[in-house]
Amino acid sequence: MDAARKRKLRDTLTAYAFLSPYLFIFLVFFVFAFGYTIYLSFTKYNLLRPPQWWGLEGWRRVLTNDLFMKKALPNTFEYVIVVVPIQTVLSLILAFAMDQKLRFRRLFRTIYYLPSITSSVVISLIFIWLFSPIGVVNQIFNLEINWLNDVRFAFPTIMMLNIFTTTGTLMLIFLAGLQDIPEVLYEAAAIDGANKLQAFWHITIPMLRPVIFFVVTVGVIGTFQVFDQIFVMTNGGPLDSTTTVAYLIYKWAFRDTTIKMGQAAVAAIILTVIILIVTLIQRRIIEGGGTTA
Amino acid sequence: MAVTVPGQAAARPLSFSDRVVFVWDRVNKYVFYTILILWALIAIAPLYFTLVFSLKPVANAYDPPLFFPLPFTLDNYREVVSSFDLFPRWVLNSVIVSGVVTVLRVLLCAMGGYAFARMAFPGKNALFVAMLITMMIPGQVTLIPNFLVIGPGIVRDLEIGGVKIPTGFGLLDNLGGVILPGIVTAFGVFMMTQFYKSIPKEMEEAAMIDGLGRFGIFFRIILPISRTQLLTLALLTFQGVWNEFLWPLVILRTPANFTLPLGLQWFKGEYYTLYSIVLAGSLFNTLPILILFFMFQRYFVQGIATTGMKDV
Numbered sequence: 246m247d248a249a250r251k252r253k254l255r256d257t258l259t260a261y262a263f264l265s266p267y268l269f270i271f272l273v274f275f276v277f278a279f280g281y282t283i284y285l286s287f288t289k290y291n292l293l294r295p296p297q298w299w300g301l302e303g304w305r306r307v308l309t310n311d312l313f314m315k316k317a318l319p320n321t322f323e324y325v326i327v328v329v330p331i332q333t334v335l336s337l338i339l340a341f342a343m344d345q346k347l348r349f350r351r352l353f354r355t356i357y358y359l360p361s362i363t364s365s366v367v368i369s370l371i372f373i374w375l376f377s378p379i380g381v382v383n384q385i386f387n388l389e390i391n392w393l394n395d396v397r398f399a400f401p402t403i404m405m406l407n408i409f410t411t412t413g414t415l416m417l418i419f420l421a422g423l424q425d426i427p428e429v430l431y432e433a434a435a436i437d438g439a440n441k442l443q444a445f446w447h448i449t450i451p452m453l454r455p456v457i458f459f460v461v462t463v464g465v466i467g468t469f470q471v472f473d474q475i476f477v478m479t480n481g482g483p484l485d486s487t488t489t490v491a492y493l494i495y496k497w498a499f500r501d502t503t504i505k506m507g508q509a510a511v512a513a514i515i516l517t518v519i520i521l522i523v524t525l526i527q528r529r530i531i532e533g534g535g536t537t538a
Numbered sequence: 539m540a541v542t543v544p545g546q547a548a549a550r551p552l553s554f555s556d557r558v559v560f561v562w563d564r565v566n567k568y569v570f571y572t573i574l575i576l577w578a579l580i581a582i583a584p585l586y587f588t589l590v591f592s593l594k595p596v597a598n599a600y601d602p603p604l605f606f607p608l609p610f611t612l613d614n615y616r617e618v619v620s621s622f623d624l625f626p627r628w629v630l631n632s633v634i635v636s637g638v639v640t641v642l643r644v645l646l647c648a649m650g651g652y653a654f655a656r657m658a659f660p661g662k663n664a665l666f667v668a669m670l671i672t673m674m675i676p677g678q679v680t681l682i683p684n685f686l687v688i689g690p691g692i693v694r695d696l697e698i699g700g701v702k703i704p705t706g707f708g709l710l711d712n713l714g715g716v717i718l719p720g721i722v723t724a725f726g727v728f729m730m731t732q733f734y735k736s737i738p739k740e741m742e743e744a745a746m747i748d749g750l751g752r753f754g755i756f757f758r759i760i761l762p763i764s765r766t767q768l769l770t771l772a773l774l775t776f777q778g779v780w781n782e783f784l785w786p787l788v789i790l791r792t793p794a795n796f797t798l799p800l801g802l803q804w805f806k807g808e809y810y811t812l813y814s815i816v817l818a819g820s821l822f823n824t825l826p827i828l829i830l831f832f833m834f835q836r837y838f839v840q841g842i843a844t845t846g847m848k849d850v
Contacts, residue, residue, distance in 0.1 A: 257660060259752045263653035264665075266646040267722045273687060274719045275672045278680035281692070285682060295693070339577055342570040349574075355835065356578045358842075359585060362827045364781030366799035367820040370806055371584050374591075374813050379600045381587050413581060414842055421843030440559040470676050473783045477803050494678045498685075499788060506682055513679040520676055 285510035292504050303507040313512060316485045317493040321516075324404060324471060324489060325523075329464040332408045332415060336460070339412065340419030354420075357413035365410070365473035372406050373478055393479055396486040403474050403487060411467065415460050422456030423449070458531045462524055469520050490516045585824070592817040599813040614818035625819065627794055628801035632823075635713055635786075635797055636779040639720045644772045646722035651730025652760055656742070657752075666731075672724045677784065685788050688715040711791040720779060726771055733767045734760070770841040773834055777827050798823045 261268070286303055288296035307313050339357065343350055360368065375381050376392035383390060392398045426449065434444045472491040475481060481488035481496070488496075490512055498509035552560075591599060592614050593607035618625050653659075654666055686692050691706030709715030741763075745755050761768070786797045793804055802823060806816050831838055 256657065260653045260657040260659035260662075263649045263657070263752070263756070267650040267724075267727055268665075270719060270722050271669070271672065271724070274680060274684050275675070275724075276668075278683035278687070279675070281683040281686075282679050292690070335577075338573060342573045345566070345570050347567070347570060347574070353574050353578055354839070355832075356581050358831070358838070359828075360581050361842075362777060362831050363585065363820075363824045364783070364799050366781070366783050366803050367823050368584065370802060370816055370820050371588050373806070374599070374817065375584060375587065377600065381591075381604055384602065384604060409580065409584075412577075417839055417842045440556055441562065442555050442559055466674075466676065470678060476783075476787075477806075491676075491678055494681070495784070495788075498682050510682055513676075513681065517676055517679045521674065524674070 282510045282513060285507050286514055288507045290504075290506040292506065296507070299507060303511050307508050307511040307515070310508075312485060312488065313490075313493060316488045317490045317512075320400065320487065321469060321471075321489045321491075324400070324407075325465060325468045327401075328404050328407050328468045329461060332412050332464060333457070333460055335408065336412045336415035337419050337457075339416045340423055343416065343420050344423045354417070357416055359413070360410045361414045363410070366477055368406065368410055369474045369477035372402070372474075376402055394483050396483055399479050399483055400487045403471075403478060406474055406478075407468065407471065411464070415464070418460055418463075419453070419456060422453050426452045454531060458528060461527055461531065465523055465527065466520055469516065469523070588817045588821060591814055592821055594814060596812050596814045599817075614814045617815050618818045618822060622805075624793055624796070624801060624805075625822075628796050628798045629822070631713055631796065632780060632798040635716050636776050638717050639779045640772050640776045642717075642721040643723060643726055643775050644768050647726030647730050647771060648761060648764065648768060649756065650722065650727035651732075651734050652756055654727065654731040655734035656739075669724045669727060673728065681784075681788065684719055688718065688789060710789060711795055712789070713795065715789040716782075716786050716797065719785070726775070729771060730764070730767065733764060737763065766837070769834065770837045773830060773837055774841045776830065777838075780823075780827060 285296060287298065287300060289299040289303065290296035343353060363371075373393065376383075378389070378391045378394075382388070382392070390398055392402045430448050430452070431444055434448055439447065470491045471489055472495065475487050475489060475492045476495070479487045481492050494509045494512045494516070497505040497512065587604065590605065590607050593610055593612070594601075595609060595611050595613065598609065654662065683692070686706060688707050689710030691704060691708070693705045696703045696705055707715065707718065709718065741759055742755050745759055750758065781799060782797075783799050783803075786800050790796055790800060793801065796804060802816065802819050805819060809815060
C-alpha cells in the first residue's frame, strides 16, 4: 500500500472516529427504531409475549377504530388548522410591530419570550388553575365556564395555550427575517414611487417567503405531535374531545389496560406520513414554484 | 384654468392606496404600541398570577384579590423545599439529566459537525442527507423501539448457546435511560456543520504544518473559536432537556427518580387541593431557565432566530 492510500485510509478512520457517537445514536435510535416500528406495525405485541406476526390486521383495526378515525385524527387536523394560521399571523404582526424601531423593544422582546421558556408541563399546570371553574379567568371576565370539562371548551383552551406559548418564539424568527431584508430594496421602491402598502406586498412578503415556510413547517410539525398539554390538562377527555393521534399512540403503547404496541406503531407511521405530506404540500403553496428555500 | 402649485404639478392623483397610507402614517405608531402592549399583557399574565397566588395561603388559591398577594405568606415555598422530601430529589435529577446531556451533546455535536464540514470520507453525502431526513421524523415513530432498547430489550431472554444476550440497555426507571438517546442530535450536528463550513481554513492548515493532528486541532483550535455557537447550542439544549416531558414519562417509573416536570405533574395528582404549592413548585421549575435567559438573552434570541427550535 502506498503512502497516499495509507493517508486516505487514516483520514477516513479519523472522520468516522469523530462521527462515531452520532452514528451510534443515529443507527440505534433512528435507523433501527424506524425499521422496528414498521415491523411492529405488522405484529400483535403486548409486551408480555414476543411480537406475533399479524400481517395487516393491526392496520385494519386502526383504520376501522372509531377512537382513531373519528376522534384522534379529526381532532389533530382541527388542532393544526386552527393553531398554525393563528400563531403564524399573530407572530408576524408582532414581529412587524417590533420592527418599527419603537421604544422599549428590548423589554417587549423579553416579555414575549417568557411563555416559551416555561416548560409545557408548568404552563399546563398554571392553565389548569387559571381556567378552573372558580379560577382567575372566570373571575376577571365574570364567566361561569367549566373550561376543561366542557366538550365545547376543553380543546379550544388547549389551543389557546399552544398559541400563547409558541407565538413569542415564532415572533423572534420573523423579526430576524424582517431585519435581514436589505434596506436598499425599500429605498429603491420608494424612488420608483411605491407606497408603504405596495412595499409591504411586493417586497416584505416575497422576501419573507422562506421564513414563512420555515415558521409554518415548525408549527405544523409541532402541532401534529401535541401531547404534553393534553396529557397534563385533560388526558384526552372530556368524552375524547381532546384525544389526538400523539396522545393515542402513548395511550395504546403504555397506558391501556391491554397494551397495543403494534397498533400504536401503525398510528405513529400514519402520523409521520401525514406530517411529511402536509409539509410538502405547504412548501408547494408557500414557495409557489420557482424559488427554493 | 387649472391652478398649478409648484412642485405638485407633476404629481399623480392620489390613489386609494396612497390615501390609506397617508392616514396610516399618522396613526401607525399608536396602533403598533397598542398591539405590542396588548400581547405583552397576555404574555405576562399567567406567570404574574402564578407568582401572586404562590405567595398567598393555600386556602386562598382561588380567592380575590387577584392582582396582589394578600394575605401574604412564604409558606408554599417553605413547604415545597422542606416538607416534600421528593422535591429536592426531582431538582437534583433534573440538574443531573440536563447537565450531562448538555455537556455531552455540545461536545459530540461539535465533533460530528467538524467531521461533516471539514473532512473528506466515503459515505459523507449519504450520511448528511440521512441526517437531514431524521430531523423531519416525529418522535412518536421511534418512541416504542427506543423504549424497548433502553428498557426491557427488543428480544427478551435471548439465549445463544446458553449465553444470555442482552438486547436492551436495562435502563428503565434510570436517569441514564433518559440521558442516553439525547447525548447527540441530528439538529445539533447540522447546526455545527453549518457553522464550521463558514470558518476560514487557514488556521487549521497552519496548525497542520505545525504537526498538530486532527484531534489536536479540534480541541485546541476548533472548540475555542466556536465558543459562541457552542454556548447557543448548550443553552437551547439545557432549556429543552430541563423542560422535556414525554421521554422521561416513558422511562421513569418511581417518584424518587422523576425529573422536575414529571414530579410536578405527579404532585398535582397527589395534592390537587393544595394548588398554591403546585404553583410555587412550578415557579421553581421556571427559575433556572429564567436566570439563564436573563444572563444570556442574546444567545437565546440568536439561537431561536437562526434555528427556530426550542428543543434541539
